[in-house]
Amino acid sequence: MYLYDSFDQKVVDERVAQFREQTERYLDGKIADDEFLPLRLQNGLYIQRHAPMLRIAIPYGLLSSRQLYRLADLTEQYDKGYAHFTTRQNVQFNWPALEDVPDILAGLAEVQMHAIQTSGNCIRNTTTDQFAGVVQDEIDDPRPWCELIRQWSTLHPEFAFLPRKFKIAVNASPDADRAAVRFHDIGLELVRDDSGAIGFRVFVGGGLGRTPLVGQNVRDFLPAKHLLTYLDAILRMYNLNGRRDNKFKARIKILVKALGVDAFRDRVESEWAHLKDGPGTLTQSEIERVSQHFIDPDYADLNDADALLKEQTANNPGFDRWLARNITRHKKPGYAAVTLSLKKVGYAPGDCTSGQMRAAAQLADSFSLGGLRVSHEQNLILADVRQDQLLDLWQAAKQHGFATPTIGTLSDVICCPGGDYCALANAKSIPIAEAIQAQFDDLDYLFDLGDIDLNISGCMNACGHHHIGNIGILGVDKKGEEFYQVSLGGDSGLNARVGKILGPSFKADEVPAVVDKVIQVYVDNRTPDETFIDTVDRLGIEPFKERVYAKPH
Amino acid sequence: MQNLIKDGQLQHDDWALVEEDTPVPASGPVILPLAVYRGQKSEWDASDRNIGVWLNDEQMAEDVTDSLDKLALIALRFPKFADGRGFSKARLLRERHAFAGEIRAIGDFLPDQVFYMGRCGINAFACRTDEEASIALALFAPFSVRYQGGTDSASLFEQR
Ligand code: HEM
Numbered sequence: 001m002y003l004y005d006s007f008d009q010k011v012v013d014e015r016v017a018q019f020r021e022q023t024e025r026y027l028d029g030k031i032a033d034d035e036f037l038p039l040r041l042q043n044g045l046y047i048q049r050h051a052p053m054l055r056i057a058i059p060y061g062l063l064s065s066r067q068l069y070r071l072a073d074l075t076e077q078y079d080k081g082y083a084h085f086t087t088r089q090n091v092q093f094n095w096p097a098l099e100d101v102p103d104i105l106a107g108l109a110e111v112q113m114h115a116i117q118t119s120g121n122c123i124r125n126t127t128t129d130q131f132a133g134v135v136q137d138e139i140d141d142p143r144p145w146c147e148l149i150r151q152w153s154t155l156h157p158e159f160a161f162l163p164r165k166f167k168i169a170v171n172a173s174p175d176a177d178r179a180a181v182r183f184h185d186i187g188l189e190l191v192r193d194d195s196g197a198i199g200f201r202v203f204v205g206g207g208l209g210r211t212p213l214v215g216q217n218v219r220d221f222l223p224a225k226h227l228l229t230y231l232d233a234i235l236r237m238y239n240l241n242g243r244r245d246n247k248f249k250a251r252i253k254i255l256v257k258a259l260g261v262d263a264f265r266d267r268v269e270s271e272w273a274h275l276k277d278g279p280g281t282l283t284q285s286e287i288e289r290v291s292q293h294f295i296d297p298d299y300a301d302l303n304d305a306d307a308l309l310k311e312q313t314a315n316n317p318g319f320d321r322w323l324a325r326n327i328t329r330h331k332k333p334g335y336a337a338v339t340l341s342l343k344k345v346g347y348a349p350g351d352c353t354s355g356q357m358r359a360a361a362q363l364a365d366s367f368s369l370g371g372l373r374v375s376h377e378q379n380l381i382l383a384d385v386r387q388d389q390l391l392d393l394w395q396a397a398k399q400h401g402f403a404t405p406t407i408g409t410l411s412d413v414i415c416c417p418g419g420d421y422c423a424l425a426n427a428k429s430i431p432i433a434e435a436i437q438a439q440f441d442d443l444d445y446l447f448d449l450g451d452i453d454l455n456i457s458g459c460m461n462a463c464g465h466h467h468i469g470n471i472g473i474l475g476v477d478k479k480g481e482e483f484y485q486v487s488l489g490g491d492s493g494l495n496a497r498v499g500k501i502l503g504p505s506f507k508a509d510e511v512p513a514v515v516d517k518v519i520q521v522y523v524d525n526r527t528p529d530e531t532f533i534d535t536v537d538r539l540g541i542e543p544f545k546e547r548v549y550a551k552p553h
Numbered sequence: 554m555q556n557l558i559k560d561g562q563l564q565h566d567d568w569a570l571v572e573e574d575t576p577v578p579a580s581g582p583v584i585l586p587l588a589v590y591r592g593q594k595s596e597w598d599a600s601d602r603n604i605g606v607w608l609n610d611e612q613m614a615e616d617v618t619d620s621l622d623k624l625a626l627i628a629l630r631f632p633k634f635a636d637g638r639g640f641s642k643a644r645l646l647r648e649r650h651a652f653a654g655e656i657r658a659i660g661d662f663l664p665d666q667v668f669y670m671g672r673c674g675i676n677a678f679a680c681r682t683d684e685e686a687s688i689a690l691a692l693f694a695p696f697s698v699r700y701q702g703g704t705d706s707a708s709l710f711e712q713r
């Protein structure tokens with residue numbers, strides 16, 4: 001992973017000093033509330049229902065065990081001993097005191113972490129595939145590009161006061177999109193041209209929230225060295241022309257839609273004509289310097305351990321399920337990427353106690369070269385595990401509640417904090433997630449149902465990505481009561497699309513039964529090996545609607 | 554009043570800022586609304602007074618690029634501190650159009666913004682109050698490292 005040099009360290013240290021001084025001035029009454037707002041937001045600090053909330057960046061999802069140990073310490077020292085991993089590869093503390101935040105940031109800076117630009121109307125944490133660098137089908141490792149974007153966007157003087165927040169995601173797999181790049185303000189897909197040179201396909205204007213839109217293709221091939229100048233051109237166009245009169249129309253997706261993608265592209269290209277080959281053009285030596293941090297670790301020379309694993313599954317009931325759901329193929333023979341589930345029934349999705357953080361850090365040290373990843377599905381990943389150690393890891397993970405074998409199933413719910421924590425919520429979301437997990441607690445059944453994304457948001461801000469869940473659940477307010485709208489057919493991947501709303505919304509206690517009926521329609525109608533999303537695609541939503549809204553006879 | 558910082562120092566302000574609906578003073582340096590300047594451009598350009606123009610949030614750098622050799626000062630009015638358009642306009646004026654005169658921030662901006670503004674080419678700051686001007690003086694260089702290039706320095710990677 002990227003290791004700071006003295007320059008990078010200075011940036012985070014100076015940021016802490018800056019925020020400390022700003023906080024003091026605020027506490028002295030010398031900065032008005034609304035003027036402190038952008039300053040604290042650009043350091044990840046929201047004021048929430050219960051207390052401030054601090055959002056800490058985990059740049060493109062990479063975390064070392066040392067960093068995770070530090071997070072555990074900080075949650076105990078300054079918070080209630082747990083934290084929440086989010087859908088954007090960040091981690092949140094829910095109860096810090098404002099006065100303590102500079103000290104928390106200082107504690108983070110010591111382990112090369114920060115909360116810079118994790119909220120506010122600026123360029124946010126860049127996200128990517130949680131399996132970057134270890135999957136087989138990658139065009140190239142996306143992480144060096146994410147780090148280059150991180151450095152470029154950090155304290156960018158021109159783009160700190162945009163019309164609205166701005167999120168960039170990078171995908172490098174031609175066969176899958178685990179970073180949902182078509183639902184970001186800018187989505188970048190690594191591609192090669194005919195000569196084999198690396199570049200990017202550029203999508204602009206995707207996003208969820210009130211107006212869910214799929215990003216549009218603005219450029220088929222951007223040679224890699226032009227990445228930053230092209231981003232500058234898009235951002236400048238947006239900064240100058242994005243709407244500032246209505247915050248619900250301020251995202252770049254609205255600008256792309258208003259101009260039309262062709263006019264938008266023309267304007268970006270004409271801005272870029274001035275910047276192209278200018279001083280922001282990446283040098284080969286910089287690309288190499290950053291890439292050096294992501295070269296493969298010293299993998300052992302191994303063969304796949306199929307025979308061993310087969311023997312182990314025979315003797316260890318439950319191990320086969322875990323292998324089937326929580327393991328991802330690794331590019332190196334004899335290795336595997338393992339997902340540690342943070343979706344244990346009865347716990348809020350993505351929540352992690354300080355004890356679990358230490359346990360996960362220790363597992364990373366013992367089994368995965370000291371590194372972890374955070375996924376947008378709110379789980380932790382050990383990316384470099386030897387197959388001959390999977391059984392040991394499984395047994396250790398079980399002890400800490402990480403071995404729930406439901407990755408990618410209905411029970412691997414993606415869920416925002418909702419009404420329990422968030423001041424903007426229309427409805428609670430965590431209890432809905434729990435009720436659904438409780439309804440579908442039969443592992444054999446979950447297994448048989450296979451891959452299903454279920455996403456829950458407590459309001460239309462869509463933090464839980466409900467639009468792009470195969471099943472999406474959205475909290476709505478009906479005359480002061482909490483209701484839930486259900487949609488079907490959303491997809492965050494290469495077939496990016498927004499789900500269709502089933503019909504009138506439901507009360508909280510009806511939701512598990514509604515999901516159950518939806519699942520029954522799938523089970524009754526699926527062809528062999530057909531996934532849920534494919535059945536929804538083939539049938540349309542009518543049969544689901546009929547079953548869900550059928551009057552009892 | 555001592556609310557003007559120019560080139561890193563508190564300075565006396567010689568310029569009169571003319572609002573859209575107020576008469577232009579008979580003598581001395583003036584910062585005119587764009588429409589007033591445009592309305593009689595040839596006369597202002599021919600006069601031996603120091604002439605500046607201010608741009609509101611909707612007016613763009615391109616609206617003055619045909620006059621850059623005549624103008625000694627361009628002021629960018631921030632309608633609200635959260636409105637970041639002025640940052641891009643300043644960079645365009647400096648980097649694309651090579652404007653060498655004074656670029657001055659006016660209106661609603663925060664002392665905490667002067668570092669970024671300076672990096673975008675703004676070199677004068679008419680702060681909202683004298684107190685804020687003295688606070689701003691201490692906030693010009695919170696960072697010694699600059700990842701991206703600006704009008705003040707090249708990007709870090711060009712220097713590494
Ligand atoms: C608890 C405090 C939170 C508040 C007040 C909050 C607020 C918001 C708001 C207002 C938006 C909509 C912005 C827009 O449409 O431009 C938004 C979007 C979003 N939030 Fe949150 N959020 C919170 C927590 C979270 C958490 C915990 C996560 C991750 C689990 C999250 C992930 C997201 C994502 C991914 C979006 C983007 C949706 C899009 O692309 O438009 N947020 N949030």
Ligand code: SF4
Nearest residue numbers: 416422425458459463
């Ligand atoms: S979706 Fe709504 S309720 Fe959920 S965290 Fe976001 S703003 Fe809060």
